[in-house]
């Protein structure tokens with residue numbers, strides 16, 4: 042609260058309004074723990090122009106639900122059938138005034154009608170250096186197991202636009218980490234998750250503010 046002295050000595054108290062109006066609204070879609078969803082929501086918590094306004098999941102047991110509750114962000118679970126159909130999800134996005142969709146460990150293919158409704162405005166993070174270890178079935182620990190099995194000397198993150206094909210949209214950003222012969226899928230995952238935490242929010246920020 043601020044006070045403004047006036048000429049007659051009275052004080053006018055003004056309240057700094059809590060953020061009421063987010064100009065650029067992001068929905069995060071997640072199927073699992075939701076560490077990326079929370080990191081992105083926290084990154085924008087004090088932003089005047091961008092915020093996470095909605096969290097969506099297809100998994101009623103996803104950890105992201107508890108995170109959304111704790112963060113006070115509206116959230117909803119949709120069935121896989123609703124996701125496949127697309128329209129119920131699009132209606133929810135419209136009601137919430139969503140401008141951008143950010144995927145954080147969302148394990149379903151985004152249907153064509155949703156991609157068409159958000160042209161170039163759906164962003165995904167993949168936990169490897171695409172085009173390596175991408176495509177259907179390549180998610181979470183499967184990706185890190187494939188990196189170790191291939192004896193790759195590096196892995197990393199790829200942030201990309203989403204189109205109708207898994208992991209094939211335009212690449213926006215990549216960051217890499219070394220992989221040594223001593224690494225296991227678990228240690229590779231830890232390195233990749235550190236990159237996710239470091240870069241995903243700021244890449245999202247620069248893309249949605251363009």
Ligand code: GAR
Pocket residue numbers: 071072073074075076077078145146147166167168179180181184234237
């Ligand atoms: C993240 O590592 C993300 O890169 C990966 O799932 C994890 C979700 O973690 N995404 C994919 O594999 C997509 N193909 P989170 O639920 O803690 O954010």
